Amino acid sequence: MKIAVAIDGSENALRAAKHAITLCKYLPDAHLEIIYVSDYNKAKDERLLSQSPESLTLKREKKVHPVLELAKDVGVKTKLTMLKGNPSQEIIKYVNSEEIDQLVIGSRGLNTFQEMVLGSVSHKVMKHVNCPITIVK
Amino acid sequence: MHTLKQQWFGNVRADILAGIVVGLALIPEALAFAFILGVDPRVALYASFTMAVITSFVGGRPGLISSATGAMALVLVSLVANHGLQYLLAATILTGVIQFILGLFGVANLMRFIPNSVMLGFVNALGIMIFITQLPYLIGGGMMTYVFAGVTLILVYLIPRFFTAIPAPLIAIVVMTGIALLSGVKLQSIGDIGSMPNSLPIFFLPNIPLNFETLKIILPYALALSVVGLLESLLTSQVLDDMTNTPSNKNTEARGQGIANFITGFFGGMAGCALIGQSIINIKSGGRGRLSTLTSGIFLMFLIIVLGDVVVKIPMPVLVGVMIMVSATTFNWSSFKFLKQAPKSESLVMLITVAIILYTHNLAIGVVIGVILSALFFVAKISRVTVTHDLDGYKVKGPLFFASTTKFIQSFDNVSENEIVINFENSQLWDESAVAAIYKVKQKLEQKGVKVQIQGLNSSSEQLYKRLT
Numbered sequence: 245m246k247i248a249v250a251i252d253g254s255e256n257a258l259r260a261a262k263h264a265i266t267l268c269k270y271l272p273d274a275h276l277e278i279i280y281v282s283d284y285n286k287a288k289d290e291r292l293l294s295q296s297p298e299s300l301t302l303k304r305e306k307k308v309h310p311v312l313e314l315a316k317d318v319g320v321k322t323k324l325t326m327l328k329g330n331p332s333q334e335i336i337k338y339v340n341s342e343e344i345d346q347l348v349i350g351s352r353g354l355n356t357f358q359e360m361v362l363g364s365v366s367h368k369v370m371k372h373v374n375c376p377i378t379i380v381k
Numbered sequence: 382m383h384t385l386k387q388q389w390f391g392n393v394r395a396d397i398l399a400g401i402v403v404g405l406a407l408i409p410e411a412l413a414f415a416f417i418l419g420v421d422p423r424v425a426l427y428a429s430f431t432m433a434v435i436t437s438f439v440g441g442r443p444g445l446i447s448s449a450t451g452a453m454a455l456v457l458v459s460l461v462a463n464h465g466l467q468y469l470l471a472a473t474i475l476t477g478v479i480q481f482i483l484g485l486f487g488v489a490n491l492m493r494f495i496p497n498s499v500m501l502g503f504v505n506a507l508g509i510m511i512f513i514t515q516l517p518y519l520i521g522g523g524m525m526t527y528v529f530a531g532v533t534l535i536l537v538y539l540i541p542r543f544f545t546a547i548p549a550p551l552i553a554i555v556v557m558t559g560i561a562l563l564s565g566v567k568l569q570s571i572g573d574i575g576s577m578p579n580s581l582p583i584f585f586l587p588n589i590p591l592n593f594e595t596l597k598i599i600l601p602y603a604l605a606l607s608v609v610g611l612l613e614s615l616l617t618s619q620v621l622d623d624m625t626n627t628p629s630n631k632n633t634e635a636r637g638q639g640i641a642n643f644i645t646g647f648f649g650g651m652a653g654c655a656l657i658g659q660s661i662i663n664i665k666s667g668g669r670g671r672l673s674t675l676t677s678g679i680f681l682m683f684l685i686i687v688l689g690d691v692v693v694k695i696p697m698p699v700l701v702g703v704m705i706m707v708s709a710t711t712f713n714w715s716s717f718k719f720l721k722q723a724p725k726s727e728s729l730v731m732l733i734t735v736a737i738i739l740y741t742h743n744l745a746i747g748v749v750i751g752v753i754l755s756a757l758f759f760v761a762k763i764s765r766v767t768v769t770h771d772l773d774g775y776k777v778k779g780p781l782f783f784a785s786t787t788k789f790i791q792s793f794d795n796v797s798e799n800e801i802v803i804n805f806e807n808s809q810l811w812d813e814s815a816v817a818a819i820y821k822v823k824q825k826l827e828q829k830g831v832k833v834q835i836q837g838l839n840s841s842s843e844q845l846y847k848r849l850t
Contacts, residue, residue: 282623284624284661284665287620287623287624287661288620288657288661288713289713289715290623291497291616291619291620291623292497292500292501292504292713292715293501293713293715293719294497295496295497296493296497297619297622297623300623328623328624328625330665
């Protein structure tokens with residue numbers, strides 16, 4: 245069984261990840277798919293705010309690192325996928341093509357202003373993925 | 382995308398579609414850049430065409446969009462004001478030569494020396510300057526000018542919420558121009574300021590005297606253009622490398638920019654470079670290969686020739702609204718957070734870079750001083766040397782080089798023992814000054830009758846020490 249969680253480095257996403265790990269713990273043959281999408285709209289700012297291309301890679305890895313650690317602590321097997329593009333589109337594409345059984349996602353991302361302008365990622369994902377989805381508050 | 386064939390034909394359908402989107406997105410800015418300079422829109426439109434077409438063949442980063450840009454226009458303002466268009470073209474050609482030579486010498490490797498604090502200063506100053514250039518068209522234009530600029534601005538932010546296939550600025554321009562024409566409101570239009578091209582650019586030599594006097598005029602501008610163009614192009618290449626997970630040859634890109642500027646000057650176009658915004662639009666629209674860049678240039682030219690008569694009717698306030706959006710997206714709003722979180726020296730470098738650019742109106746000077754300043758701060762930061770004294774002897778911590786030797790020497794002013802050990806385990810000798818400093822300390826102490834023993838030099842320090850003493 246494949247349980248997936250989408251991470252963006254926010255507090256909210258970490259709560260979603262914790263819930264996904266708990267699910268995996270109670271399902272003996274389940275493994276956790278961790279999805280991280282670097283948003284194309286932030287590509288320029290991310291580069292400008294990092295000292296070098298390498299430090300940018302490190303920054304992104306640091307965002308998923310806590311989740312990998314949490315999973316390892318309780319013995320949950322993980323698979324990490326780092327994608328680039330429009331977050332909701334990439335998550336939907338991955339979840340549907342990899343035949344994920346259950347997706348867990350945080351209800352909101354980094355700030356409310358972006359949500360107002362761009363619409364929430366969780367809402368778009370919910371409408372278009374084929375598997376059951378849990379939205380964590 | 383490794384072979385040339387793949388770079389051209391690996392993604393044909395998506396490249397052509399993305400190229401069309403980018404071609405549309407290039408028009409408003411190209412027009413506005415011409416107005417920044419006070420030259421005919423042709424100068425910017427021709428440049429956008431030739432820059433895109435030529436870099437699609439000779440650039441190093443497939444999918445990168447080069448055209449006339451605000452950064453280059455801002456450098457050229459005073460040249461055009463004082464000497465006119467022909468000198469602009471000559472400066473463009475010379476810029477091409479300089480960039481090509483710099484590319485041959487591997488200038489891209491120097492990109493490492495430009496810290497992100499300087500790049501932040503660069504884009505922020507650029508955003509502010511683009512905004513300032515729009516004010517003359519806005520202020521004093523009357524109520525309707527503000528209304529049209531304001532509504533355009535709202536549209537360019539609202540449209541992408543519902544519809545993203547066509548660039549929002551273009552939709553806003555079409556809608557607002559339609560409203561202006563139908564309502565009969567009197568507004569200054571593009572046609573009032575310049576004329577549109579109705580033919581392809583042709584080759585001609587700039588009409589300038591070929592002498593030392595001319596060189597003296599255009600060389601400073603060409604140097605500034607080279608720095609600004611390469612910085613923006615290489616920064617954009619890095620952003621695209623990251624977005625597409627593919628590497629690119631930055632020195633090829635530098636040479637490509639050079640070739641493109643060289644040829645652009647002979648076809649009556651202003652100097653250009655990569656445009657970050659449009660390049661990102663290209664990747665987001667699915668463009669990956671060289672074909673996308675080529676398509677954008679050709680489609681831009683096609684539109685201008687076919688729609689030139691319509692383009693002249695676009696009201697200036699509408700274009701101003703679009704450019705205010707461009708200035709806001711150029712400005713890095715996370716910089717305020719950066720100021721709070723980054724080390725003080727980096728924040729200072731960023732602010733000084735912005736201040737110098739805004740004061741001198743020259744992006745290149747700001748960048749150069751910013752780089753020098755950050756290099757000095759870096760030297761100051763790493764030149765901290767501490768010497769601790771305990772029962773085992775004197776322990777040196779930190780690199781020893783020309784900037785840190787004074788402190789090192791002073792640490793041995795009050796030695797009271799008859800015999801001391803100086804331990805360099807946590808240090809590194811970098812240059813002659815370091816060796817000279819140790820030598821001096823040793824000599825001074827031995828004169829006082831203190832026996833000095835040097836310990837723990839790593840192998841490269843040891844070699845340097847032996848070679849110089």
